[in-house]
Amino acid sequence: MRLRWRKFVNAAMLSASGVCAVIAVSALFVILAFLVYNGSKSLDWNFFTQLPKATGEAGGGMANAIVGSLEIVGMASLMGIPIGFIAGVYLSEFDDKHFASLVRYTADLLNGVPSIIVGVLAWTLVVLPMRHFSAFSGAVALAVMLIPIVTRQTEQFLREVPMALREGSLALGASKWKMIATVAVPAGSKGILTGMILGVARIAGESAPLLFTAFNNQFWGGINEPSASLPVMIYYRAISPYDDWHRQAWAAGLALIALVLLANIAARMVLARGISVPRG
Amino acid sequence: MASTAVADRPASTKIATQTGDLVARWVAFIFAALVLLIVVVLVFELWQGSQPSRAKFGWGFLTSSAWNPVTEEFGALPFIYGTVITSFVALLISIPLGVGAAVFLSEMAPAGLSNALTFMVELLAAFPSVIYGLLAFLTLVPLMRSYVEPFLKRTLGFLPFFRGPAFGVGYLTASLVLAIMTFPFIISVSRESLLAVPREQREAALALGATKWETTWHIVVPYAKLGIYGSIFLGLARALGETMAVTMVIGNAPEIHASLLSPGYSIASVIANEFAEAATGVRIASLIELGLVLFCLTIIINGIARLLIIATTSKGSKRP
Numbered sequence: 001m002r003l004r005w006r007k008f009v010n011a012a013m014l015s016a017s018g019v020c021a022v023i024a025v026s027a028l029f030v031i032l033a034f035l036v037y038n039g040s041k042s043l044d045w046n047f048f049t050q051l052p053k054a055t056g057e058a059g060g061g062m063a064n065a066i067v068g069s070l071e072i073v074g075m076a077s078l079m080g081i082p083i084g085f086i087a088g089v090y091l092s093e094f095d096d097k098h099f100a101s102l103v104r105y106t107a108d109l110l111n112g113v114p115s116i117i118v119g120v121l122a123w124t125l126v127v128l129p130m131r132h133f134s135a136f137s138g139a140v141a142l143a144v145m146l147i148p149i150v151t152r153q154t155e156q157f158l159r160e161v162p163m164a165l166r167e168g169s170l171a172l173g174a175s176k177w178k179m180i181a182t183v184a185v186p187a188g189s190k191g192i193l194t195g196m197i198l199g200v201a202r203i204a205g206e207s208a209p210l211l212f213t214a215f216n217n218q219f220w221g222g223i224n225e226p227s228a229s230l231p232v233m234i235y236y237r238a239i240s241p242y243d244d245w246h247r248q249a250w251a252a253g254l255a256l257i258a259l260v261l262l263a264n265i266a267a268r269m270v271l272a273r274g275i276s277v278p279r280g
Numbered sequence: 281m282a283s284t285a286v287a288d289r290p291a292s293t294k295i296a297t298q299t300g301d302l303v304a305r306w307v308a309f310i311f312a313a314l315v316l317l318i319v320v321v322l323v324f325e326l327w328q329g330s331q332p333s334r335a336k337f338g339w340g341f342l343t344s345s346a347w348n349p350v351t352e353e354f355g356a357l358p359f360i361y362g363t364v365i366t367s368f369v370a371l372l373i374s375i376p377l378g379v380g381a382a383v384f385l386s387e388m389a390p391a392g393l394s395n396a397l398t399f400m401v402e403l404l405a406a407f408p409s410v411i412y413g414l415l416a417f418l419t420l421v422p423l424m425r426s427y428v429e430p431f432l433k434r435t436l437g438f439l440p441f442f443r444g445p446a447f448g449v450g451y452l453t454a455s456l457v458l459a460i461m462t463f464p465f466i467i468s469v470s471r472e473s474l475l476a477v478p479r480e481q482r483e484a485a486l487a488l489g490a491t492k493w494e495t496t497w498h499i500v501v502p503y504a505k506l507g508i509y510g511s512i513f514l515g516l517a518r519a520l521g522e523t524m525a526v527t528m529v530i531g532n533a534p535e536i537h538a539s540l541l542s543p544g545y546s547i548a549s550v551i552a553n554e555f556a557e558a559a560t561g562v563r564i565a566s567l568i569e570l571g572l573v574l575f576c577l578t579i580i581i582n583g584i585a586r587l588l589i590i591a592t593t594s595k596g597s598k599r600p
Contacts (some may be wrong), residue, residue, distance in 0.1 A: 006491055006494070007491065009491075009493060010491035010492055010493040010494070013493045013497070014384075014388060014492060014493055016380060017380040017381065017383040017384040017387075017388065018384050018388065019380075020376070020377050020378075020379075020380030020381040020383075020384060021380070021381040021384040021385060021389070021397060023377060023381070024377060024378070024381040024401050024404075024463055024464075024467060025397050025400050025401060027404060027460055027463075028400050028401070028403060028404050031404075031407070031411070031412075031415060034415055034419060035411070035415070038418075082311075083311050083314055083315075084315075086307065086308050086311035086312075087308070087311045087312040087314065087315050089308055090308035090309060090311060090312040091312065093308070094305055094308055094309070099309075099312070100312070102316065103312045103313070103315050103316055106315055106316050106318075106319045107315050108582075108586065109319060109579060109582065110315065110318060110319055110322075112517055112521075112578055112579070112582035113322070113521070113575065113578065113579075114520070114521025114522070114523065114548055114574060114575075114578055115521070115523065116521070116523040116548045116551050116552055116571070116574075117322070117326070117521070117551075117571050117574060117575050118322075119551075119555075120325075120326070120329070120551065120555070120567075120568060120571045121321070121322045121325055121326075123555070124325045124329055124568075125321070125325065133556075144318055147314075147315060147318065148315065151315060175298075175300050175301050176301045176304065176305075177300050177301055177303075177304030177305075178300070180304070198406075201406070202406065204408075205407070205408025205409075205410065205411070206408065207408070207409070207410045207524050208409070208523035208524050208548070208552055211552055211555070211556060212555040212556040215556065231408055231410045231524075232410075234410050234411075234414055235410050235413065235414075235524060235528070238410075238413065238414045238417050238418060238528065239417065239528060246418060249414055249418075250414070250418075253410075253411050253414045253415075256408060256410075256411065257407065257408075257411055260406055260407060260408065261403070264403055264406050268399065
């Protein structure tokens with residue numbers, strides 16, 4: 001009797017855990033299904049080539065938001081990737097215990113800071129002195145988010161490079177920086193690149209830090225002007241009361257999620273083929 | 281002859297090598313210091329920017345529920361309440377779901393299936409939050425308004441948590457969205473710490489006649505509990521700072537209600553909504569001070585999460 005009860009509990013709880021897993025995974029498919037169903041209905045050529053129409057008017061596209069996003073994310077990558085990468089090299093290769101662990105800790109801390117607060121930082125640093133919203137200030141905000149991601153990924157994958165490779169190169173008389181540039185970094189390059197792709201994909205979807213830095217724009221905007229971006233456009237289109245704008249929000253959502261999925265799957269495939277050197 | 285070869289090397293090469301290393305070291309050091317500098321500047325700007333508000337309201341800012349741009353009276357309580365209550369309810373949903381799924385993925389599913397499912401769940405964590413907001417606002421909110429909330433009022437309406445009109449937007453909808461956004465973190469990190477439990481622990485329990493579930497619940501889960509707590513705090517930190525999705529569904533009303541069906545506001549949402557329109561002065565300082573409060577909250581929660589996760593992984597884990 002007691003045994004039967006225990007077996008019953010066993011079966012019940014184990015299947016409950018299976019149900020939890022099914023619910024968790026199905027959330028992904030429900031989200032994707034909604035996006036594909038609603039987005040594909042409204043994703044057309046105009047979406048990529050036309051400017052937004054006036055409030056409430058049907059038609060138009062998001063060409064300026066797509067270019068704006070490319071611009072902002074591109075600038076952010078130009079600022080964030082070199083800084084993050086070199087800082088990561090420092091953490092892995094010039095580890096001097098105290099300072100490196102302090103930087104490591106602050107990078108993690110910065111990684112955990114809500115994106116909206118990074119937006120406040122960019123606002124005080126760039127928007128306030130310049131007295132206007134600009135694509136550049138948005139790029140600064142996204143760069144601040146990108147730096148800790150790239151730093152920690154670079155460090156992590158450099159650490160996977162076997163010590164023996166480094167020692168071999170040093171023993172052959174290479175100086176340390178030459179060893180880092182020609183042996184350690186190329187050996188870990190796959191992982192480092194993956195980290196960068198994922199980091200850029202992550203900031204490309206951020207909207208909160210852009211709300212009051214890059215702001216928004218119905219027209220084309222320069223680097224020094226307020227600029228539209230895809231995520232912010234989704235936000236404003238979604239909360240508007242117009243059906244046609246909702247339609248556009250879905251289309252933009254589908255485009256954005258396709259980008260994120262592509263980056264993640266590409267990163268996964270690069271990594272699945274293993275680190276460039278066997279671990280020893 | 282190797283030793284003479286080294287000795288014969290011209291002194292200039294040696295100096296060049298050393299200078300090159302020194303330069304590389306300093307350049308790398310400066311970039312690493314930049315990361316540190318960003319955080320220092322962030323803290324300084326939040327402190328400096330909130331100065332007018334701190335001077336005017338003092339500690340009373342945290343306990344006042346006024347939010348009146350006309351009279352310039354500002355208080356943080358409705359926002360802190362909204363942030364904390366939505367995160368708390370979100371965790372009530374995502375903890376059982378996340379830990380349950382993690383148990384399945386680590387204890388029952390074959391390795392290949394487990395890895396594939398975990399990849400899918402981790403994809404959820406990579407989705408931009410505005411996507412969650414879009415879906416929640418255009419599909420979940422109407423659903424909550426027409427079906428779920430009236431149902432809750434009919435069945436659980438005697439509780440103070442399920443009263444008032446069904447708007448669709450409000451604490452409960454925000455919590456649901458946050459639950460979906462936090463469980464990928466809980467599943468991913470919990471699974472890692474469950475996988476790090478030594479095989480002998482399971483075998484010993486099974487050999488003593490425990491069922492699979494008893495082994496899991498009484499032996500494996502307690503062994504990995506620090507990592508699971510860590511995953512929960514990680515999810516909590518994300519929920520507290522979540523902006524876009526919450527802004528779109530919480531209702532944006534600076535009020536405090538016991539009922540989960542009522543519209544409210546969160547710290548991140550009020551910053552997102554009002555920062556661009558608040559020109560300067562006490563209002564912007566109050567918003568920055570709210571940012572400071574949120575910053576401190578997430579720092580503490582993230583710190584706890586990190587400590588817990590480090591504690592488990594250093595305890596004989598399989599991870600590098």
